[in-house]
Amino acid sequence: MPVLSWDEIRNRAMHFQNEWRNETNENAEAKTFWNDFFNVFGISRRRVATFEEAVKIDGNTKFVDLLWKGTLLVEHKSKGKNLDRAYDQATNYFRGIKDRDLPQYVLVSDFARFRLYDLDNDTIHQFKLEDLYKNVQLFSFIAGYEQQEIKSQDPVNIKAAEMMGKIHDSLEDINYTGNDLDTLLVRLVFCLFADDTGIFNKGLFKDFIQDNTNEDGTDLAFKLQYLFEILDTPAEQRIVDDSIYNEFPYVNGSLFNERLKTAVFNAEMREILLECSRLDWGKISPAIFGSLFQSAMNKDKRRTLGAHYTSEENIMKVIQPLFLDELKEEFLGIKKRKRNKLQLLEYFQRKLSGLTFFDPACGSGNFLILAYREIRELELSVLKEINYTKYGVESYQLDLSLDFNDIIKCNVDQFYGIEIDSFSAQIAQVALWIVDHQMNIEASLYFGASFARLPLSEHANIANENSLEVNWVNILDPRNCDYILGNPPFVGATYQTKEQKKDIKKIFNNVSKSAKLDYVSCWFMLASRYIYQSNIKTAFVSTNSISQGEQLVTLWNELFKYNINIIFAHKTFEWSNNAKGNAKIHCVIIGFVSGEYSKEKKLYDDNNMTLAKNISPYLIDSPTVLITSRRKPISNIPEVRFGSMPRDGGNLVLTPEEKEEFITQEPITKKWIKPYVGSRELINKGERYCLWLVNASPSEINSSKLVTERINKVREFRLASKAKETRKFAQTPSIFCQIAQPESNYIAIPKTSSSKREYVPIEFLNKEVIGSDLIFIIPGNNLALFGILHSKMHNVWLKNVCGRLKSDYRYSKDIVYNNFPFPSLSTEQKKQIEKLVIDILETRKKYEDSTLADLYNPITMPLSLLKIHQKLDKSVEKAYRNKKFERNTDRLSYLFKLYEKMTKNG
Incomplete structure (x- = not known):
């Protein structure tokens, strides 16, 4: 036999x-x-x-x-x-x-x-x-096959990517570069995968290298070149012989039809390729391997290989609410039908095969890969239900007269992408073929027949272009597009290259303050124009900066020109992966359409979903109101200001050790050394000091060698500055550039504070304590104002409208404080709030060994302090209205409506 x-x-x-x-x-x-x-x-x-x-x-x-x-x-x-x-x-x-x-x-x-x-x-x-x-x-x-060494449970992993990286480096060292190198590596990846998954007979590619090429690798490149020609040639057109070449199937699909320059291999490179072929490529995850191999080709990134690919869990946060949940719900509805069920199932399968997906910054294709996998799994579920509806049995009744393509209708040609990097674009295309084959295997298990979709007649439409320059319409006509998705690049304004700044300037047509936008805003803008007056649903991952502070106003004022309507959103979370040294970025996910949206809107917070009437750009359930920057408060309250800014090169600021050294060596300096407090010192009782020489006489200053040395360094630092304003202050090197220190005690608000706290810690400081530019200052002992700023109402406002540093709150004068709708207090309300503030301050004194960070840590906050704060919250809320606020979303919605009312007439 x-x-x-x-x-x-x-x-x-x-x-x-x-x-x-x-x-x-x-x-x-x-x-x-x-x-x-x-x-x-x-x-x-x-x-x-x-x-x-x-x-x-x-x-x-x-x-x-x-x-x-x-x-x-x-x-x-x-x-x-x-x-x-x-x-x-x-x-x-x-x-x-x-x-x-x-x-x-x-x-x-x-x-x-x-x-x-x-x-x-x-x-x-x-x-x-x-x-x-x-x-x-x-x-x-x-x-009856000869026994081979098989490494069980040895999947393609970071080691494999590193080995391919070594092949890449060896070829690059001999000037085998560019598209030839990229394409060769992609072809090798495909062959390695095909060797373990039934596209080739098991181990055929490994045997080809091991048994048919010289151990020194000298003939490997030529034989690979001929193999690629064979893979691009139909069996009936090949030279008839009994060589191993003719055991390979016809692949085509544009993967092997381009003629490459012939490379040069050596014994070490051949052995690396053999070692790769001994791994089990059948266990590969196309969702991550593209990013791994993309990194492997970059020597700098290879040190952190695997640190930047996106986890499947995070990609699903985009895919599920964008289309998958809705499609599954529709399928479940059909399953429950009794009339016309079969026709509806067949219609639904045709619908799945007609959907188109577009990632305009697709990288190595992660989002498209998982989207395709989920569509194929849903299609298989539909086929199982069709079979059960027809025959009443779970196992498939295979009609052998049908071609596989008559049964499975979804294919990779439903997927479109734009990617500027040539290698990534090729990887994305091959990765989609790989996931297609994996899904074909899964389907084959149900059908009871092995199937490989060869030749590769269809392919994903991945354009190797700059998506900020190419017209998206030329890639995919919006009339044929259903969904846009992806994870465009995040680059803050401070870190953008000149070219990136030019991109923003061009795309936003020099809109005021657009220079401060994150680079990801470009994709939101282009997508909004692309989907205008269509039914296309879009969802992007973004840095959270576009949903807070001034950036929000600048970007969304432009997007609203295209009737953009947010239909779902994930509030700030860490976008990370499962690799060692994983990269963590604080992100949001925003799904949107152009025009009205009649279905339920979904708002996710730490994977908890709530339905929303309206999702504003602040990613809250509230009216769409944009909080614009404002110089003066909208309420009748004292103005807030930054603390004092030194711009001294660190020469007017002292550590505790430097302070003691100054006083020991020159006692006269003691009267000029003041406590110096920023956000860190305020919250954590950090100890820092400064030379405060505002009222010091010139003769006394000159009598101190230590002080004059510091002042001379300040002058040198300011003169060397590129900023004209700073150079001007070199004329007065003994004092801070901006002096905001009040003559009275004052309220101190930290500029940055952890978002984990229910209450942002604030404090009254003595006028002898110098506030740095990392705190905000409100002169005076206004207890009622302190109470309102320390209440839940103000903290909810702050949390949702402020900018962020990572996930930390960034308090601001122009956005947070000046726009906050303070309540009008009756005499009785004012007295009650003041009493509770005194109680809070007295309770704090009982814990003098604790920092504000300790006192306002949600885990360690003393119960007595918490109870007083809760009483303060109720008192402040009654100043707004008698009806109780049930949730923070109610508080926020009320504040937005009040803000809208107070600013209606400018």
Whole structure:
């Protein structure tokens, strides 16, 4: 009997799996099970092995379930039985078997699980029945193939990417670069994957390298070149011979049709490629491998390889609310139908195959890959339901007259992308082919027939272009687009290159303050123009800067010109991955359409979803009101100001040690040294000092050598500055550039504070304490104002309208304070709030050893302090209205409406 191809064996394995997936009883069907098992590999069990082989142990006769002398012993149990005991029982039989007949392999099974022991190589392989098709190569000794070394559970990983990176470097060192190098590497990746997943016969590419090329690697490049030609040539057009080349299938799909320059390999590079081929590429995750290999080709990024690919969990935060949840809901609705169910299912499958997806900054294709995978899995669920509706059975009734493409209608050509990097664009295209094949395998398991979609007649439409320069309409007509998704690049204004700044300037047509926008804003702007007056749904990941502070106003004023309406959003969260040294960025996800949206809007916060009437650009359920920068408060309250700014090169600021040194060496300096407080010192009791020489006489200053040395350094620092304003202050080097210190005690508000706190810590400071430019100052002992600023109402406002430093709050004068709608207090309300503030300050004094950070940590906040704050919250809220606020969203909605009312007439 001729040896079966691995493709045929896999096909038979799938039939076997489907046939035996519900069997449980050892005694009833075990023999038939193993007859069918051997038939998977084209072998009649009767020719090689016997059931119930008798063996003598300690004078007793025992019966081996199945014995193939010299090769295999099988011990079979009922479903769920202990396989360790089964193995012990199997090896116990060895005492009754002649040495020459002892097997190399022991196989134990309970129908649902297989465990294969290779006693010569001391290896164990375990897998489930439904994974037999993936593991048939373990049984090459049954099929008649020469035994090969197989590294079980050895997936493609960071090591593989590093090895490919070494090949990249070696080729680059000999000036094999550019598109030739990128394309060659992508082709090698495809061949390695094809070798393990049924596109090629198992191990064919590895055998090609190992057995058909010189060990020194000198002929490898030429033979690869010819192999690529073969992969691009239909079988009927090839030269007829019996070489290994003709065992490779026709692939085409534009992957192999471009003629490349011939590379040069050496022995080390050949060995690296062989080592790659020994890994199990069938376990590859297309969602991450593109990013890994993209990084592997960059020597600088390779040190942090794997640190920047996006986790699947985070990508799903975009995909699910954008389209997947809605499609699944529609499918579930059809499943419940009794009338016209079959027609509706078939219509729904056609709908899935007609959807188009567009990522205008696709990188190596992560978002498109997972979107395609989810669409294919949903289509398979639909096919299962169609089959059940037709025949009333779970297993598929395969119509052998149908072509696979008549059954599976979704394909990679539904996916479009733009990517500026050539290598990433090619990786994205190949990755989509890979996930297509993985999904074909999953479908084949259900159909009971192995299938590879070859030749690759369809391909994803990945354009290697600059998405900020190319017209998106030329990539995909918006009339044919359903969804836009992705993760465009984030670059803050401070870190942008000249070219990136030019991009923003051009795309926003010199809109005022657009120079402060994050680079990601460009994609929001272009997408809004692209989807205008269409039904396209869009969702982007973005840095959270576009949903807070001044950037928000600048960007969304422009987006609203295209009737943009937010339909779902994820509030700030850490966008990270599962790799070591993972990169964490504070992000939001915003889904939007152009025009009205009648369906429910969804707002996510730490994976908790609430339905919203309206989602504003602040990503809250409130009217769409933009809080614009304002120089004066909208309420009748004192103005707030920055603390004093030194611009001194650190020369007017002293550490505690420097302070002691000054006073010890020159006691006169003691009267000029003042406590110096910024956000850190205010919240954490940090100790810092400054030379405060505002009222010091020139003669006294000149009498201090230490002080004059510092002043001279300040002057030098300011004169060297590129800023004209700073150079001007070199004329007065003994004092701060901006002096804002009040002549009275004052309220101090930290410029930055942790978002984990329910209340932003604020404090009254003595006028002798110098406030730095990292705190805000309100002169006077206004207890009622302190109470309102320290209340939940103000903290809710701050949390939602302020800018952020990472996830920390950034308090601001022009956005937060000046726009906050303070309540009008009656005399009684004012007295009540003042009393509670005094209680708060007195309670704090009881914990003098604790910092404000300790006191306002949600975990360690004293109960007595918390209870007073809760009373203060109620008092402040009653000053706004008598009706109780149930949630923070109610508070915020009320404040926005009040703001809108107070600013209506300018």
